[in-house]
Amino acid sequence: MGKINALISLIVLLAFTNLFAQGADDTRSREISEYTKNIKLNPKDAGAYINRGDTYVAMAKYDQAILDYSKAIEIDPKNAVAYTNRGNAYAAKGDYNQSISDLSAAIKLNPSFGPSYKYRAAAYLSAKQYDKAWDDLHEAEKLGTNIDSSFFNELIKASGRQN
Numbered sequence: 001m002g003k004i005n006a007l008i009s010l011i012v013l014l015a016f017t018n019l020f021a022q023g024a025d026d027t028r029s030r031e032i033s034e035y036t037k038n039i040k041l042n043p044k045d046a047g048a049y050i051n052r053g054d055t056y057v058a059m060a061k062y063d064q065a066i067l068d069y070s071k072a073i074e075i076d077p078k079n080a081v082a083y084t085n086r087g088n089a090y091a092a093k094g095d096y097n098q099s100i101s102d103l104s105a106a107i108k109l110n111p112s113f114g115p116s117y118k119y120r121a122a123a124y125l126s127a128k129q130y131d132k133a134w135d136d137l138h139e140a141e142k143l144g145t146n147i148d149s150s151f152f153n154e155l156i157k158a159s160g161r162q163n
Helices: 002-041 046-058 062-075 080-093 096-109 114-126 130-142 149-159
Strands: none
Touching: 002 046, 046 062, 046 080, 062 080, 080 096, 080 114, 096 114, 114 130, 114 149, 130 149
């Protein structure tokens, strides 16, 4: 009887998990629809493209997100947030060179935004460019960006350095 109760509990848990995931997808789909309406009303609103791109990232639709971030950059070429977010979307796809390029552009536009250094450090780590990852991590820290200890541990392990 205990195994049956455990199995029932697992089935109920999976059902609730599926409902939660479905709810999140429904919410994101509604967000996409709202951003799309906003874009139709104001096609020069870079922020709407960025917001829709962020929602696509949350849905793991990186190619669509990249298209939206690219459109935001076309509208506002000095928008560091669009470059940062597009860089992160490229990193999520495993295109670390393009990620580094976009994050470098974001840093050039806004050198005091620490998270861009942190994200570029992660891309450098993934690209096995450890010295550059360390440099960016230190810069992010100097700018007050919180760095998770697991990130440090991963970089220490990969690079063989302490800092």
